[in-house]
Amino acid sequence: MRLPFHRRRKPDRASGVEINDDYDLAQREAGRKALFEIIDDGFCIIQFIDGPDGPLSDYVHIEANSGYERHTGIKGIVGKTVFDVSPEDGREWVKIYGAVLESGVPIRFERDFVEAGRFIEVSARRLEPKSLGQVAVLFRDITARKRAEAELRESEKAALENEQRVTLALEAGAIVGTWVCQFPEETFIVDEGLSVAMGFASHDALNNPKLPELTENVHPEDKPRLHAAVDAVLKTGGAYFQQFRVIRPDRKYHWIEASGKVMLGEHGEAVSFSGVLMDISGRREIEAERDRVSAELYRLNETLERRVEEQTAELMAKEEVLRQSHKMEAVGQLTGGLAHDFNNLLAAISGSLEMANSRLSESRYNEIERYLSAGKSAAQRAANVTQRLLAFARKQTLEPKVTDLVLLCDGLSELIQRTVGPAVDVQTSFAQDAWRALVDQNQLENALLNLCINARDAMPAGGGLKIHVSNSRISADRAEALGLSGGDYVQVSVVDTGAGMTPQQIDRAFDPFYTTKPMGEGTGLGLSMVYGFAQQSGGAAEIQSQPGVGTTVTLYLPRSVAEAEVDQGQPSVSERKTCEGAKRSVLVVEDEVLVRMVVVDALEDRGFMVFEAGTGSEALDILRSDVRVDVLLTDIGLPKGMNGHQLAEAARLERPDLRIVFVTGYDETAGLGSNLSVGDVEIVHKPFDLEVLIGKVSRLSQSDT
Numbered sequence: 001m002r003l004p005f006h007r008r009r010k011p012d013r014a015s016g017v018e019i020n021d022d023y024d025l026a027q028r029e030a031g032r033k034a035l036f037e038i039i040d041d042g043f044c045i046i047q048f049i050d051g052p053d054g055p056l057s058d059y060v061h062i063e064a065n066s067g068y069e070r071h072t073g074i075k076g077i078v079g080k081t082v083f084d085v086s087p088e089d090g091r092e093w094v095k096i097y098g099a100v101l102e103s104g105v106p107i108r109f110e111r112d113f114v115e116a117g118r119f120i121e122v123s124a125r126r127l128e129p130k131s132l133g134q135v136a137v138l139f140r141d142i143t144a145r146k147r148a149e150a151e152l153r154e155s156e157k158a159a160l161e162n163e164q165r166v167t168l169a170l171e172a173g174a175i176v177g178t179w180v181c182q183f184p185e186e187t188f189i190v191d192e193g194l195s196v197a198m199g200f201a202s203h204d205a206l207n208n209p210k211l212p213e214l215t216e217n218v219h220p221e222d223k224p225r226l227h228a229a230v231d232a233v234l235k236t237g238g239a240y241f242q243q244f245r246v247i248r249p250d251r252k253y254h255w256i257e258a259s260g261k262v263m264l265g266e267h268g269e270a271v272s273f274s275g276v277l278m279d280i281s282g283r284r285e286i287e288a289e290r291d292r293v294s295a296e297l298y299r300l301n302e303t304l305e306r307r308v309e310e311q312t313a314e315l316m317a318k319e320e321v322l323r324q325s326h327k328m329e330a331v332g333q334l335t336g337g338l339a340h341d342f343n344n345l346l347a348a349i350s351g352s353l354e355m356a357n358s359r360l361s362e363s364r365y366n367e368i369e370r371y372l373s374a375g376k377s378a379a380q381r382a383a384n385v386t387q388r389l390l391a392f393a394r395k396q397t398l399e400p401k402v403t404d405l406v407l408l409c410d411g412l413s414e415l416i417q418r419t420v421g422p423a424v425d426v427q428t429s430f431a432q433d434a435w436r437a438l439v440d441q442n443q444l445e446n447a448l449l450n451l452c453i454n455a456r457d458a459m460p461a462g463g464g465l466k467i468h469v470s471n472s473r474i475s476a477d478r479a480e481a482l483g484l485s486g487g488d489y490v491q492v493s494v495v496d497t498g499a500g501m502t503p504q505q506i507d508r509a510f511d512p513f514y515t516t517k518p519m520g521e522g523t524g525l526g527l528s529m530v531y532g533f534a535q536q537s538g539g540a541a542e543i544q545s546q547p548g549v550g551t552t553v554t555l556y557l558p559r560s561v562a563e564a565e566v567d568q569g570q571p572s573v574s575e576r577k578t579c580e581g582a583k584r585s586v587l588v589v590e591d592e593v594l595v596r597m598v599v600v601d602a603l604e605d606r607g608f609m610v611f612e613a614g615t616g617s618e619a620l621d622i623l624r625s626d627v628r629v630d631v632l633l634t635d636i637g638l639p640k641g642m643n644g645h646q647l648a649e650a651a652r653l654e655r656p657d658l659r660i661v662f663v664t665g666y667d668e669t670a671g672l673g674s675n676l677s678v679g680d681v682e683i684v685h686k687p688f689d690l691e692v693l694i695g696k697v698s699r700l701s702q703s704d705t
Contacts, residue, residue, distance in 0.1 A: 036063075041140045042071035042120075048101060048133040051083070056101075056133065057094060058082060071141040072116040086115045097135050100124045110142065119146040179260070181273035186234075188214055197256060197277050199248045219245035219253060233273075237264035240275060255284040349378045383687045398440040398536055399683065402562045405437050405444075405469045405490055406430045412445055413467065416452045423462030424455075431470040437490040438560040439537050444492075447530045451494040451553050454527065458498030458551065468493045472556060482540040488559035489539060495552045501545040509543055530555070584701040585609040585627070589619045589634040589647065590663070599633070602690045603697065616642030616650075623654045630701045633693075636664040659700035663688070 036043055044064040051058025061077045068077050074085060083090040100107055106125040113120050120139045127134040177194025181187070187210055192203035199217030200206055206214065211230055215223055222244035233240040240260040245253040260275020352375030359367045410428060417426040448467070455465050469492055476486040501509065510531040527541075530553070534541040538558045545551035586608050590596035596612055603610045611627065613619040616638050623629060632651055636644040648660050665686035682696040 033065075036065040037067075039065060039138070040067055041138050042067040042069075043139075044068050044077065044137050045127065046082075046097060046135050046137060048098070048135075049081075051081075051094070053091070056098065058090075059094065059097065059135075062134075071120065071139060072113065072118060074116060086113075089114055097124055097137070100126050100135050101130065101133065104128075104130065110146075119143045175276045176279045177277040179275055179277075181270075182208075183270055183272070186210060190214070194277050196248075197246065197254075197279060199246045201249060217247050219247065221245075233260075233262045234270045237262045237268075237270070240273075243280065254279060254281045256280065349375045349382075352378065379687055398443060398533075400438045400440050400537065402436050402560045403439050403441050403444070405439075405492060405557070406434050408441060408444065409448070409467050409469055409492065412448060416449065416465075416467075419449065420452055420456040420465065424459060425462075425464045426452075427464070427466045429466055429468040433471065434469050435471050435488065435490050435559045436562070437557040439539075439557050440533075443533050443537075444555075444557075447533050447555065448492070448494065450527070450530055454553075455494060455496035455498060455551070458496055458500075463497040463550075465497075466493075466495045468495065471559075474556070482542065482556065483535075484540050484556065489556040490559055491554055491556055493552055493554045495550065497550040500547040500549050500551055501543065502547055506543050506545055510541065527553075583607065583609055584630045584698075585611065586631045586633055586697060586701070587611045587613065587619060587622055587629045589613045589616065589632070589638065589644070591615065591635065591637075591639050598690070599693070602694060606694055606698070608697070608701075615640045616644075616647040619647055620650055620654070623651050623658075629655065629658065631659045631661060631697050633661040633663065633697060636662055661693075661696055661700065663693075 042065070044061050046059040047062045048056045048059045050056065058081050060079065060081045062079075064077045069075055077085070081090075082093050086093060096107070096109075104126045106123065108121075108123040110119065110121050118141050121142045122137060122139040124135055124137045127136055175193075176197045178191050179194055180189045182189065185208075187208040189208065190198075190203075190206060195203040195206050198206075198214060211227065215226060218226055226242055226244050229240065229242050238261065240258070240262060242258045244256055244258070246256050247253050257278045257280045258275060259278070260273060262270055263272045265271045352371040356368045356371040356375070359365070359371065409430070413426055413428050417424075420426065452465060452467075459465075469490065472489045472491040474482070474484060474486055474489055479486040509527050531541045534555050534557070539556045542554045542556070543551065544554070584607075586603055588596060588599050588603070588610060589612075590599065591614050593614075596614070600610045600612050609628075611622050611629065613622060616634075617640065619632070619634070623632075632648065634644040634647055638644055638647065642650075644662055644664075648662070651658055651660070659680045661682045661684060663684050663686060680700065682700060684693050684696060
């Protein structure tokens, strides 16, 4: 930075001619720059300016000589700030030169210039007056010197360490001899210790020997390797290391270790070859013993592993026997419970049909409906039992819908009260802002009925039962304990005042086949079904209980922000009238003759034209004909190599617009896994209500009109 000046003219005393001040100033500037360039060291002037940390926290290079680039490798430094050159270390440079500017005391130091990749020696001085805010810096690259100093220190350190090692080895008796090889003769100068170590009777036996003479007593198997190694190191230079055997006057072979180094001259020729010998016979004996012990340990380990494998196999066999025993015990308990339930239900169905037939033969028609209703009720209860099994096996097909749980539980309360009996007081409690849930409504009703029946059984003398619906925002930690993802859930709790449960009973409550009821009076699938249903729905189930206080079973069901759906399971009167006489055609594919007969008769009663088949191949023959088929109603589990899924896919190839109704009693993937759109596929579960089945067929048959 240059201070402003006024131009003026002055007379030349010798010639009387006026000389322009600009010319005079230019001359001085040129001289100053020439002086800068004469200096071999790097030189620059820095101007302090305001920077990122406030006043005078940065500086810019305003002048520099060519030596700056030579000593730093940085081009075009003038006009650059310290942070342009050294963004990482800039504040440290500002601190160093700022102290010079502030105190006016020159400094001299050496420092690693990281960004330039060089080590520099620096001297800095303030340019007066202080108000200029300038510092002159002179420096030179001393990287080579620093590197040489470091190498010298390392060399001195290595030499000292080697000297210490040799001294310690000599004192410990590890080194038994030394040698120096003279060039170009390649003769060895050896001491007495080396002569004895190499198997010679005395030092006098060797007189500046060459390599073949020196290695005369080396084991014949080791000698070629030893000579090849010496020849190689004499050509390449560097370290030399070999172990070999030498026979001595005691006629025994001793292990020797030779360690040396070859120094090469300017033209790559060997200049010196020196080293030491160590007797390692004791070490080799220790190593041999170690190898023997290791081999013995390996043999023992193999024996131990074999014994462990044999004992493990024996334990696994015993465990399998125990597991089979537990399995048979569980199957026995399941069989007893199911046999008890189904015998009662079959007796009710069979008895109802016999009584209906009896009344029919007696022409007492007005009493027939009573027995038919009883038989249908028993069949529905049997369906509930199979649903428990399917839920436990995770093979039920869920049809989740957006559901208002307050309306569902409120509508179910009367049925629950009738089910649990008058000795149990049923109450409901709902949060006013309860969210909607995404859940299979029928399966949720079954789960709640199961929980209420369990609660009733826990209160044989009567008590209180409350159904509560509320919102639950579950944190990530809490969700992990429940096996859920954190988020919003609707909470449905069934609370009783019964006998309660012990911690041990709570731990096993959701296990399949576990029950506290006597043999034959329960399958142990009730709570297992509830647990399986909750998990399949994307939620969880939890039990909280204390003996003598009561039990709370809570279902966490995923929240839905959509509007609740109206149950359309039963067809409306208008739907039933619409389908009658419409002469829509349905192909019914069912291998069970009695089931197919009932379905065909029911559809024909409603005005449908019905074709029937017992296998997939029979159905394809019909579909490939010219007859009109609006809806394919097929069982999933068809015999003879083609199931319902495969039939539906093959049928769509023949008739792309065909509507499909799947009937299933077990398949958890019904309607899935194929390229069938949701809008033209329905699913019905066995045992089914004929009105529900006909309603779904009717809706699909009219959807293309």
